[in-house]
Amino acid sequence: MSNKKKITIIIGGGIAAYKSLEIIRFLQNENFEIIPILTKSASNFVTSLSISALSRNKVYSDLFDLNDESEMGHIQLSRVSELILVAPATANLMSKFANGIADDLATTLVLATNKKVLLAPSMNVRMWNHGATISNIKKLKKYGFQFIGPNSGEMACGEFGLGRMAEPIEIKKQVLNSFKNNNLANKKILITSGPTIERIDPVRFISNDSSGLQGTSIANALIRKGARVIFVTGPSNIEKPIGAKIINVESAQEMHNAVFKNGPYNIAICAAAVSDWYVENKNDHKIKKNSLEIPNFNLKENPDILADLSKSKNRPELIIGFAAETSNLIQNAKSKLSNKGCDIIVANKIDKKSSTFGSLDNKVSIISNEKTLNWPKMSKIEIGEKLADLIENLDN
Template identity: 50%
Template sequence: MAGKKILLIIGGGIAAFKSLDLIRRLREGGHSVTPVLTKAATEFVTPLSVSALAGEKVYQDLFDLNDEAEMGHIELSRAADLVVVAPATADLMGKMAAGLANDLASTLLMATDKRVLIAPSMNVRMWEHAATQRNLATLLEDGILTCGPNEGDMACGEFGFGRMAEPMEIVAAIEAAVNDGPLKGRHVLVTSGPTHEPIDPVRYIANRSSGAQGAAIAQALLGLGAKVTFVTGPADVAAPMGVDLIEVQTAAQMQAAVKAALPADAAVFAAAVADWRMANTVDEKIKKDGNGLPVLEFAENPDILASVCAEKQKPKLVVGFAAETQDVIENATAKRKRKGCDWIVANDVSPSTGIMGGSENDVTLISKDGAEDWPRMGKDQVAQRLAEKIAEALG
């Protein structure tokens, strides 16, 4: 992706020191950064350090005679490809939501015709305050993009949500926002990983899935410019940065998360969802008591793929996965028809293949037009090829 022009507004909070690393990371990625400091931000970082890292002049004053002789705040707000506010303090978020413009930062945010991404940062109680949540809801309705906040320890000694996202997380969100790939403006839902169905507090039923293929697909879709909602069970691999991450444990939780994420332009169901759960889950560990084996009653889990295909909000393209150990093509073809999805990605996961939990995959793409065999390749390559076909199908 070609380097983009980023207008970075640094708010006044302890997390402002992270903005220095953010500038460095953005420049490493080939992007240019024009920095704007609020008055409060100068209490935490100096204009000299910011300017040195950005290689650009730092803007601070709305009433600067030289800059405003040519309506500098208008030019600044229009010249960027994206406006980023990091850290976005409660005060800045409040100004944005209310439409206030009484300093350079807030005036730029009102005058821009570009997309705006904020990385909130504040005390956990401030983040949870009703006013902040109202402001956040307003900003989301206005189309403002967000990254974070994260949960963790704070400088004030408290713990909770309010920590600014890490610089590389913000970089990933920025690059997703400015990516002009073929899926720009498209929303794709991806499920990944196994589900864990509890038997008792220490035991569960699960499938042998690392989540590597689902994560690779989400990453490839991001690379083509898609907005990705990533619903994952307890996987072995980390979720890609830049996705809207929803972590679940059970099939029922995954179904609820998927339904809440609709509508979407496309959906890829790569998760290895357990077919059954316990009908008689207990709250205490089942003990061996010498009276014989415990009776475990099974119940069928919801069919997430079939339910989405039956939805009024069914995505234009629905892709399922079929992990089979015998009669792969026949079983996967029947599954596509039974579920009502557009494509099925079929793979042989017999122990001898090394596919389950491995770094490669050997798949066949099945559609109404028949079966398309792909050569065995790395899971990243499978993901890229699938993402490109999705982009082509969505036009």
């Protein structure tokens, strides 16, 4: 079995498709195994024969080819490589990626993958500057896609401007950097995510509005960097990160048990919104409404996962906690940093105007003993990417 790292290259249907041959040659020389996907429109510019000869591999092109699906189905094909490179990434392909369209092998593979996707755009300058393209680029960046180029220069149509695909040597360097900076490869990272719930009776409980999107976004970003993620999550409708070990829990005590059962960890990120209290006198049967008697509940304090991790014998090298505050954000976050004994607090404010729970966006401050970083408002997916980059840099 080959020990080479695998890269899937999707060749889009533009005149720059001829450059894909040089990209394949460059990457072959760097000892990568290339798995080529040739779109139908790309076959008007380059042939399967030339791609196969250079890549020394089978060329895939048809989503409904029975032989291809029997040898390696499109889902397996989306996971087999460490990186997916789309070169050229045409306006059409980018639009489909941005809007979840899966009508051929290339678009279905990208929609199904949990790997890093690198786009090398190529199109006319007017197409690049069109509002629809700009909107799609914003979406793709929110979804975690990475870009190389485009460059400014003369185009096949004779016009000059931004939209020319990055040169093969530039793309090669970007691909190499994607692997070279992978300092989190095989690091065991804990992520707690979502809400916890504390039962009052079989049909009622105490909980919060956490969706689990932020924890999931962090997990996906770290998985793309090669980390081994242990994902301990409370009840959430968000799709779980592919490639992580998923542990579903309900209560804070169950989450605490799962965290310590599956350790030790190199890094811990406690993004879950954990209930501070549980109901000591919960009922095994549904509590019936009685106008003459209002039930009273005794609340007891739950174990503190973040604090217990910070003082544990096998303490992770880096521990990151989260703080959602309604007032005095920085002051309260710094107090939590000190009281819990963690290394970093990711803090965000909650009020009627800017409730982060259940939303797609967030505005956070990154607080450590050394400094405070105030990040602008961005999608939770972008925060996940930036936080993963921060962790990787700290691990250097």
